[in-house]
Amino acid sequence: MITGFAAVYIFVLAAFVGYEVISRVPVILHTPLMSGSNFVHGIVVVGAMIALGSATTTPERIVGFFAVLLGAANAVGGYAVTERMLEMFKSSGDQKKGAAAAAAAGGASGSGEKGGGDAS
Amino acid sequence: MRHDLIQIAYIAAAVLFILGLKSMSSPRTARRGIIWAGVGMLVAVVITFATPAMSNFVWMTIALIIGGAIAYVAARRVAMTDMPQMVAIYNGMGGGAAALIAAVEFMKPETMPTSFAILGIIGARIGSVSFSGSMIAFAKLQGIIKKSFLFPGQNVINLLVLAGAVALAVVVALQHTGHVGGSEGLVLVAFFALSLLYGVLMTLPIGGADMPVVISLYNALTGLAVGLEGYVLGNGAMIIAGIVVGAAGTLLTQMMAKAMNRSIGNVLFAGFGAKGGQELESIEGSMRESSPDDAAVTLAFAQKVIIVPGYGMAVAQAQHKVWELAKLLGERGIQVKFAIHPVAGRMPGHMNVLLAEAGVPYDMIYDLDEINGEFPTADAAIVIGANDVVNPAARDDPGSPIYGMPILDVDKAVQAFVIKRGRGAGFAGIENKLFYADNTRMVYGDAQDVAGKLIAGVKKV
Numbered sequence: 001m002i003t004g005f006a007a008v009y010i011f012v013l014a015a016f017v018g019y020e021v022i023s024r025v026p027v028i029l030h031t032p033l034m035s036g037s038n039f040v041h042g043i044v045v046v047g048a049m050i051a052l053g054s055a056t057t058t059p060e061r062i063v064g065f066f067a068v069l070l071g072a073a074n075a076v077g078g079y080a081v082t083e084r085m086l087e088m089f090k091s092s093g094d095q096k097k098g099a100a101a102a103a104a105a106g107g108a109s110g111s112g113e114k115g116g117g118d119a120s
Numbered sequence: 121m122r123h124d125l126i127q128i129a130y131i132a133a134a135v136l137f138i139l140g141l142k143s144m145s146s147p148r149t150a151r152r153g154i155i156w157a158g159v160g161m162l163v164a165v166v167i168t169f170a171t172p173a174m175s176n177f178v179w180m181t182i183a184l185i186i187g188g189a190i191a192y193v194a195a196r197r198v199a200m201t202d203m204p205q206m207v208a209i210y211n212g213m214g215g216g217a218a219a220l221i222a223a224v225e226f227m228k229p230e231t232m233p234t235s236f237a238i239l240g241i242i243g244a245r246i247g248s249v250s251f252s253g254s255m256i257a258f259a260k261l262q263g264i265i266k267k268s269f270l271f272p273g274q275n276v277i278n279l280l281v282l283a284g285a286v287a288l289a290v291v292v293a294l295q296h297t298g299h300v301g302g303s304e305g306l307v308l309v310a311f312f313a314l315s316l317l318y319g320v321l322m323t324l325p326i327g328g329a330d331m332p333v334v335i336s337l338y339n340a341l342t343g344l345a346v347g348l349e350g351y352v353l354g355n356g357a358m359i360i361a362g363i364v365v366g367a368a369g370t371l372l373t374q375m376m377a378k379a380m381n382r383s384i385g386n387v388l389f390a391g392f393g394a395k396g397g398q399e400l401e402s403i404e405g406s407m408r409e410s411s412p413d414d415a416a417v418t419l420a421f422a423q424k425v426i427i428v429p430g431y432g433m434a435v436a437q438a439q440h441k442v443w444e445l446a447k448l449l450g451e452r453g454i455q456v457k458f459a460i461h462p463v464a465g466r467m468p469g470h471m472n473v474l475l476a477e478a479g480v481p482y483d484m485i486y487d488l489d490e491i492n493g494e495f496p497t498a499d500a501a502i503v504i505g506a507n508d509v510v511n512p513a514a515r516d517d518p519g520s521p522i523y524g525m526p527i528l529d530v531d532k533a534v535q536a537f538v539i540k541r542g543r544g545a546g547f548a549g550i551e552n553k554l555f556y557a558d559n560t561r562m563v564y565g566d567a568q569d570v571a572g573k574l575i576a577g578v579k580k581v
Contacts, residue, residue, distance in 0.1 A: 018367025
């Protein structure tokens with residue numbers, strides 16, 4: 001168990017780390033970074049597993065079950081979405097190397113999408 | 121020994137998360153970052169199975185598989201234009217999970233230390249609000265809920281619901297430290313019901329344009345809730361990851377709000393455009409139309425062209441054609457740059473993702489601060505599916521609802537072309553002075569169609 005001032009120290013230091021770690025992020029990465037940090041708090045799945053693991057009554061088990069379900073969805077969904085976005089980021093240099101491949105991939109991924117509402 | 125191994129694994133996971141987030145703040149290393157964080161998550165989940173004195177492994181595994189599989193399939197299938205609402209829904213689930221962890225702990229009959237009871241109930245409260253709020257944000261962005269709900273006395277009702285939830289939270293905490301007896305279950309259910317209701321009430325009045333800031337805020341809140349539940353469970357990985365995300369998310373929310381020229385308080389407590397009734401400067405002059413062929417000739421003989429894409433371009437799925445046009449101009453020795461407004465797309469950075477999907481390299485894309493000084497030296501600027509973010513009224517008409525919002529200075533380019541489907545006003549319903557400027561030509565038509573015609577036109581020259 002983490003109690004007393006040790007707990008406060010961890011809180012303060014972790015908050016500084018979080019603030020520092022993204023303080024110089026360019027606007028172009030805001031969306032992937034939001035998605036990436038969304039994935040990181042998917043660690044909640046571990047807590048859900050611990051809670052379910054110590055559940056002894058049926059109501060506790062049911063609530064714990066849904067906690068794990070939601071936590072797993074947060075972690076897996078967050079990872080898949082972020083990874084999909086970031087694998088598309090390429091520099092001009094990367095592109096010359098794999099120009100043909102990128103063109104093929106770009107054409108294929110665009111075709112399956114649907115349009116949204118009016119936002120002109 | 122087993123206990124030490126588990127702790128070491130959790131520390132390793134926490135370090136991987138921080139390194140991953142650090143790498144994600146630069147485009148060159150971002151891909152590596154998410155993979156590191158992914159490894160950290162895998163390590164943490166696997167080692168958790170080794171926790172001493174655990175049971176219910178079958179249910180645990182079933183829940184992991186179902187939750188993971190549904191989320192994976194949905195994440196792979198969603199269109200890039202719908203990315204903001206996917207982030208919202210996964211974030212909401214994380215908040216829900218944190219709230220349910222607290223629920224399980226509070227359902228157990230044993231009393232807990234006062235500090236844990238307080239942290240647990242605060243985490244439950246924040247997690248529930250994040251859950252229901254994110255679901256409303258998802259429904260709004262997905263178009264399931266179309267209206268903003270504003271009714272008289274809204275703030276008073278919200279305050280009452282908030283006060284009720286806080287009062288119940290105090291009762292729950294007292295019960296679990298052994299101070300108060302009574303029907304614990306009922307109080308707990310009422311507490312969660314009011315907390316969820318508060319998230320709904322808080323999010324319903326917020327307009328779609330402000331939703332990214334709200335999603336980012338809920339992301340930070342979920343992080344905080346996860347960290348607090350980490351204290352209750354004595355899990356270091358949860359504490360560190362949760363607090364780090366809480367702090368990073370708060371900073372990110374501030375940066376987004378600043379990019380949109382909105383304060384966080386303003387977003388949360390006032391509906392956009394609800395003010396109304398100001399005197400607007402009337403716009404003089406008329407819009408001048410240009411055919412795609414004429415525009416193509418201007419482009420072909422330019423030395424420098426800046427392309428300003430907006431969400432309308434993504435809706436028309438024109439980004440591939442636009443990139444083709446940019447490459448064609450580049451082959452003719454013309455310098456081409458993409459200028460992205462911070463709120464282009466549906467959240468900051470969203471347009472970069474959409475352009476990246478079409479294959480535009482990130483080093484051709486410039487943000488507002490980098491590019492704004494260059495418009496006077498550009499022979500042509502092409503605005504595709506963007507409106508309010510290029511409206512000079514934001515710069516020089518104090519009566520305009522968007523006054524003060526930073527804009528791209530397209531009107532300062534030698535020649536501006538605006539590709540637009542029709543003659544209507546923008547997302548915020550405001551007339552655009554740029555369209556009436558002497559150096560602006562309107563090119564009407566579907567963005568993809570017009571881009572195709574421009575390509576054909578440039579090839580003919």
